[in-house]
Amino acid sequence: MNKTLFSDNNVSRIMGDTDVQIVDVRCSHEDYIKRQVTFQAKLGIDDPLLILDIDELVERYRKWYKLFPRVKLCYAMKCNNDEKIVDVLKRLGSSFDCASKAEIQQVLELGVDPSRIIYANPCKQNSHLTYAKEHNVDLMTFDTEEELIKVKMLYGSARLLMRFRPKNIYEVMYDLGKKFGCDFEEAMDLFISAKNKGLNVIGVCFHVGSNCLTSNAFASAIKEARRIFDIGLQIGFDMTVLDIGGGFRGRDIERPTIEENAEVINQCLDDYFPEAGGVKIIAEPGRYLVETAVSAAANIIGRKLIYDNDKTSIEHVMYNINDGAYGTFTWVKEGPEVFVMSPVLNKASTEKHHSTAWGPTCCGTDCLATDMPLPLMEVGKWVQISYAGAYSFSCSTNFNSMPRPKLYYFCSSDTWSSLVNGSLKISSIC
DSSP: OOOOOOOOOHHHHTTTTTEEEEEESSOOHHHHHHHHHHHHHTTOOOOOEEEHHHHHHHHHHHHHHHOOOTEEEEEEEEOOOOOHHHHHHHHHEEEEEEHHHHHHHHHHHOOGGGGGGGOOOSSSSHHHHHHHHHOOOOEEEEESSSHHHHHHHTTTTTEEEEEEEEESSEEEEEEGGSOOOOHHHHHHHHHHHHHTTTTTEEEEEOOEEESSSHHHHHHHHHHHHHHHHHHHHHHHHOEEEEEOOOOOSSSSSSSSOHHHHHHHHHHHHHHHHOOGGEEEEEEEEEEHHHGGGGGEEEEEEEEEEOOOOTTTEEEEEEESSSTTTTTTTTTGGOTTTOOEEESSSSOOSSSOEEEEEEEESSSSTTEHHHHHHEOOOOOOOOEEEEOSSSSSGGOOOGGGGGGOEEEEEEEEHHHHHHHHHTOOOOOOOO
């Protein structure tokens, strides 16, 4: 792997340098991890680590606009608010979906204009709402009469999107409709209430659910959004924005793919919100952008061999690694197939054993995967865990005071230079 660090002081200053390693040619995640594991070993460090492939992040952002030319991207900060990830997206021209004062503050401190932020939390803390007003973040969501009262009292000039709960229920990993969104039957009363209060509703929004398992959920929700949109127009609002939320999958091997979603969504937008109507379309993807851009490496700190009854062959292997369900891998509860682990430095044996992976804590629920086919690996060896970018850092804890992994950043020289000079930017204003 040919690696060269930039010496340009301006580049280092702009992007915040010290952990970003610039390479002449983009490499695989495995190569990046091997580099860092070797480096840590020389220093006697065996703590877990993560790598961010900035090229992957840039590639997926640009792919979004090729597939969704009408849909402005507002990155969901809750998915992964790592400072450099957010900074790269800012330089690409992304807008941002924020749910709290701290998320808004982080984005503003990077120099993002308030017009590129949607405060997409239908239930806002009073002091957070006041902070949004003080910093001119005026686009936000609501779904109840109580929230309208709050907005009227604290930020009467805000631009509002009514969040509704899509009627047709499709299979999703996390059903956000259990918590957020008004029913279709409630929409008329909420529009009338907002009108009577002198508030400014400019559109509608929905969320089909995190990690949605079918494109039909978007099709059904967009059709329903048109009906609610028309109610708002009937009440007398100037309805100009449709927010189709998130729910886009992160791994290209999963269905529906982003291409399959794009085909369905673009057709529905043409059918129900044709471009000639002038409605601005926005979305709030998170895991689509970052899940595949980050991989993790952990050290095997324990191993237990379980033999068959006559003690002649290994029946099962249990590994303990030094990152777990209370750290980076909070998402393992999504299903047994989501945790993908492989050896890093040693050449893998062709013989595989049924294996279980445990995290480092004293908790019996810190189990990452069971019955994985893995080669026999020694204590002290390293493993790579793929797809670690979504809902990992933002959901992790330091339970048992276990060390949090350090994140290292890699970027090809061509992509890095383009980020700095702004040639990759695609503007996106909410």
